[in-house]
Amino acid sequence: MDSAIEISSDSDVEIQETRTNLPQGSTLRPHFVRGASLNANGLTRMGLPLPSSRNGFEAKPVTNGYIGSSQQDVKRVLPPSLTRPPMPLRPDIVGASNGNGSQFRGVYTVTPAVSAPGNFGGGYGGFHDGMGMGRVINGDRLFPPSGAHGAGASTSHFNGGSDPLHRNGMGEDRSSENDERLIYQAALQNLNQPKSEVDLPDGLLSVPLMKHQKIALAWMFQKETRSAPCLGGILADDQGLGKTISTIALILKQMHEAKSKSENSSNQVAEALDLDADDESENPFVKQESKAISVNGVNGSFGMKKGKDEEASTSTRKFNGKRPAAGTLIVCPASVVRQWARELDEKVTEEAKLSVLIYHGGNRTKDPTELAKYDVVMTTYAIVSNEVPKKALKDDDENDEKYADNHGLASGFSMSKKRKEVLGAPKKSKKRGKKNADESDPDCGALAKVGWLRVVLDEAQTIKNHRTQVARACCGLRAKRRWCLSGTPIQNTIDDLYSYFRFLRYDPYAVYKSFYSTIKVPISRNSQIGYKKLQAILKAIMLRRTKGTLLDGQPIINLPPKTINLSKVDFSVEERSFYTKLESDSRSQFKAYADAGTLNQNYANILLMLLRLRQACDHPQLVKGFSSDSVGKESEKAAKKLSREVCVSLLNRLESSPICRACNDPPEAPVITLCGHIFCYQCVSEYITGDENSCPVCREQLAHDVVFSKSTLRTCAADDIGCSSSSHAKGLNKAAFQNGEFSSSKIKTVLDILQSLSNQGRGPNSTQNGGMPSSSLPYDVDDDDDVTIIEQTSVPSTPPCNQAPVKTIIFSQWTSMLDVLEFSLNEKTIEFRRLDGTMSLAARDRAVKEFSNDPDVKVMIMSLKAGNLGLNMVAASHVILLDLWWNPTTEDQAIDRAHRIGQTRPVTVTRITITNTVEDRILALQEEKRAMVASAFGEDHGGGSATRLTVDDLKYLFMV
Ligand SMILES: Nc1ncnc2c1ncn2[C@@H]1O[C@H](COP(=O)(O)OP(=O)(O)OP(=O)(O)O)[C@@H](O)[C@H]1O
Incomplete structure (x- = not known):
């Protein structure tokens, strides 16, 4: 077996408890606390060092480490500060241990996570909270003393210059101005939560900024000055705290200041010119003619509409003779483009209206000067990926191989050339390499032919894997100021950060060699010191507040509580028999691969078997091929x-x-x-x-x-x-489904919930506490910032009924499950809308609007892939998750569509799982994933090591 780096943490204790609680006959997971290797979208390859999940830590002798199954397993030494008492288990795990097949309903109630100011967890205060993943236990954040403040962090600890790699000049091409020692020494001087606020002059925004947004504005504005280590940064506030409005405020503020300066003083204009000069360009900008163009509403083609004023609105944007200088480029997932447009339209007053272009669609302009006319251009990651020359990866490719060797990645698991070919990666032709590197290529789109004043990546975790086309294309954009917005900046490993640093040009960490030697090596040598250093490095460029962060002793926002029910249901007899057969076949196949020593080669097949098991939990017909042929x-x-x-x-x-x-x-x-x-x-x-x-x-x-x-x-x-047999089978399955011969327990559960919500919504006696039982038992948990778990035995009732109808969002990761669900909803005449990745943006937007505004539309069914990011759907106060995603942060993001600013009612979330299936084990894996993310953000300092799905993980999933 390959060697694997283990997280050695106090959570071992927790796991042992779990084991003793497991029911007879349950398969114990040998590596329960091991780092699962899940990526944002699902599993990372078995031991395959996906770029975003490279292991980057040196082997350490075992002291208190977890004993893995392999003698080569490498252990991590925990700092003493991280030994904390064992934490109780989540009810889903405990539920799985009931062993009697009885339904278990765990309830997670969000209580504002109280973290006292000065407690480092009191909001943004450095690495832990600065990274925003400080865990809350009974409302208190747990942080290692080492992270409590920067005082104990002697700069000598951070002496990157003593690092041989560093001394050897791997980052030597960086100027002293960018010397990392200066950056983190400066950062250490102020590790407290930023408190300065800036507001916009009256008349620019149609709504007042909230206090934390004014702080964000002050911070962002300051980061766009020369005194910052790089121009821009990472705004990593929790989902729904208003990163969009903070960014809009920044754009308005900068334009307002620039305009005032240009009106007031020619000297100041000169200064502004200098500030806005493109540091990637040799030529200074020259003055650009600018127009005020107002956004053309949020519908239609989002073309331009000339504003009332023709006066200069865009500050200091200039042409440099070669490349037109444009305003702000917002890059976001396709599903939220229109939402951005809506926010820009609704939150900015008529007087201050920004000219906005949605750069999207087949008819989009090819003329870069056209882009330069707008204050804000919005586009999607896919378009950037398509149009912008990719930043070369040459150095990183070399590094990947070199550093993979250093970190014990088994060669069999490396992304070999052969494997790349199997997976269809294009062979790099010389022609393409040249093309990618040259923005004068005629194929290179308009986005790449302008110099942007500012590029903002919304949902920036999209680029967390720096090797992907999209990450490289974003890096290739020419911009003066760069921003990453993400509520979940780290999903897998510390390496996720590297991609942001690279995009931000955060030198010297933007070069992998330096990132490795100055961040990863120190962490591996002494995690306590290493993480302090990372804390300082991040502090300089990242602002993160969670929904539980306190400002002046008050929560930054007052959201209604969120209750998470884990609803464990059982299969019907038919479903169980179908599933049992499928599972035993899969297990035999897995064993056969294992016995033949071909697990690696059959990685894809193994994932497919897992997929089928997961789908069978939703509805047997998903496995049998019910879904109609997708292509047209x-x-x-x-x-x-x-x-x-x-x-x-x-x-x-x-x-x-x-x-x-x-x-x-x-x-x-x-x-x-x-x-x-x-x-x-x-x-x-x-x-x-x-x-x-x-x-x-x-x-x-x-x-x-x-x-x-x-x-x-x-x-x-x-x-x-034999195509005929296939279509015949499909017809049969559909008929079987339509005849109700094969119903699904999950669908039934959904219908029951909807029915009960509909009844309760009409009833006069709705509870006022979101369904929380009065005798609820507090239940400690370390896996969610703002969630406390309590046990509940009664069915949760609906939140208090006010005038607005009770609405529900139902997520599944499979469109075929949505198809099946549609059928049942239609049958019950429940009016719903649907949003999935196959729909046009206009259709998605319409669906969201109708769900939000039409009182008769009570249900939205959504694909987790298309709908979990960015959307505001506060009309819903219930969320149902039909299936489990590997990465729990994806589920969290989905839930936060409803639980965000603007939500006035308690939010109830129901996760439906089937007992005694692979879903039990995925729940356990999710726990690991949460623990890993917590580690990455400093809870147990194991971050970055938990990156791979090992053979043992797979054995656990297949119960072999
Ligand atoms: N100051 C404010 N006044 C009124 N509404 C606000 C304010 N700030 C934010 N909102 C509203 O709160 C909701 C969430 O804000 P926003 O979408 O900016 O959050 P976000 O942090 O970008 O979330 P995500 O990470 O999910 O994209 C939006 O509907 C927004 O209009």
Whole structure:
């Protein structure tokens, strides 16, 4: 087995307790506290060092480490400050231990996490809270004393110069101005929560900024000055705290200041000019003609609308002769583009209206000077990925290999050339390399041909893997000021940070060698000191407040409570028998791979088996292929024109390598592009409907007529492969489903919940406490910032009923589950809307609006992939999660669509899982994932090591 780096933490104690509680016959997970290797979208490859999950720690002798199964396993030494009492388990784990199949309902109630000011957890105060993942136990944050303040952090501890790697000049090309020692020494001088506030002059925003937003504005404004280590930073406030409005305020503030300066003094203009000069350009900017153009509402094409004033509105943007200088570029997921537009429209007054362009769609301009006319341009990550030359990875590629060796990554798990080819990675042609590096290439889009004053990456975790096309493209954007907005900046490992540093040009950490030698090596040598150093490094560029952060002793926002129910239901007899057979077949197959020593080679197959088990928990028909063929007529027509050889070859490929190149999970409704890359239909649709029109892997043109499903290809290669049986089976399954022969326990549970909400919503006696029993027992937990778990035995009741109708969002990660659900909702005449990745942006926007505004629309069914980020859906006070996502932060993000500013009612969340299935074990993995994230943010200093799904993880999942 490969070597694996272990987190040695006090959570071992917790796990041992769990083991004693497990029911007879339950499979104990040998590596329960080991770092699970999950990525944001799902599993990382078994031991495969996905770029975002590289292990970067040196081996340490074991002192109090967890004893792994391999003798080569490497242990991590915990600082003494991190030995804390064992923490009780989450009810889901305990629930799994009941062993009697009885339903268990754990309730997680959000109480504002109280953290006293000065307690380092009292908001933004440095690494822990600065990173924002300080855990709350009974309302108190736990931090190691080492992180309580910066006083104990002698700068000598941070002497990067003593680092041989550093001394050897790996970062030697950086100026002394950027010397990391200066940066963190400066940062150490003020590790307290920023308190300075700045407000906008009256008349710019239509709503007042909240106190924490004024602090954010002051902080952001200051970070855009030359005194900062890089111009910009990471605003990492919790989801829903108003990162959007803070950013809009920054844009307005900077424009207002620049305008005042230019009116007042020519000297000041000169200063402003200097401040805005593009430091990546040799030529100073020259004055640009600017126009005031107001945003054209939030509907239609978002074209420009000339403002009343034609006076200069965009401060100091200038042309440099070669590249037009443009304003602010907002890059965000397609699903939130219109929401940004709406915020800009609604939150900015008529007088201060910004000119806004949504740069999206097939008809988008190719003229860079056109982009330069707007104050704000909004676009999607996919378009950036398509249009902007990728920043070269040469250095990092070398590093990856070199450092992987250093960190005990088994060679068999490395992303070998062979593996890349299997997965369809394009061979790098010299031509492409050149093309990527040259923005004068005619294929390079308008986005890359302007110099931006400011680039803002919303949901910046999208670039957490610095090797991806999208991350490299974002890095390639020319910009003076750079911002990352993310409520979940670290999802997997410390390496996630590297990608942000690289984008931000946060020298010297923007060079992997320096990041490695100045951050990762110190952590591995002495985690306590190393993390203090990271704390300081982050402090200089990151602001993070959670919903529980206190300002002057008061919570920064007063949100109604959030209650999370874990609803464990059992299968029907038919479902159980179907599942049991599937599980035992999968286990046998897994054992066969294990016995043959071919687990690595069969990684994709193993994930596919897991996918089927997970889907079977939702509805057996998902496994049996109920879902209708995703691709449309265009695809079928085009497939008929392909030669049989091409069809067979594509089909073979589609059947042999089932990993989606977008989400890294086995694809749902798998399709293959003509260029040979495999995706979930939903994932590839994001690229097509987003009008980016190009394959995220190789940039080949994409459209619906170059995307083929298995059944379409089978039809074309009919005789040998037997398409007829497949479509027959599909018809049969659908018929079976429609006849109700195979109902799903989860669907029934959803309908019961909706029914009960509908009844309770009408009733006069709704409780005032969101369904919390009066005798609730406090339940400690360390895995969520602001959640306390209590045990509840009664069915949660609905929140208090006020005038607004009770609305529910239902999430599933599979569109086929949404299909099935649709059928049941229609049958019960429940009015709903749907949002998934295959829909156009306009259709998604319409669905959100109708759900929010139409009192008759009580339900929104959403794909977790398309709908978990950014959207404001406070009309809903109930959230149902139909299935478990590997990474719990994804679920948290989904829940926060409803639990955010603007929510006036308690929010109830129901996670539905099936007992005695793989879902029990995924819940346990999620616990590990939460623990890993906590580690990464300083709770147990194990961060960055928990990055891989090991063979033992898989054995656990398959109960082998
Ligand atoms: N000062 C304010 N006054 C009124 N409404 C506000 C204010 N600040 C934020 N909001 C509203 O709160 C909601 C959440 O804000 P926003 O979308 O900016 O949060 P966010 O931090 O960007 O969330 P996410 O991380 O999920 O994208 C929005 O509907 C926004 O309009």
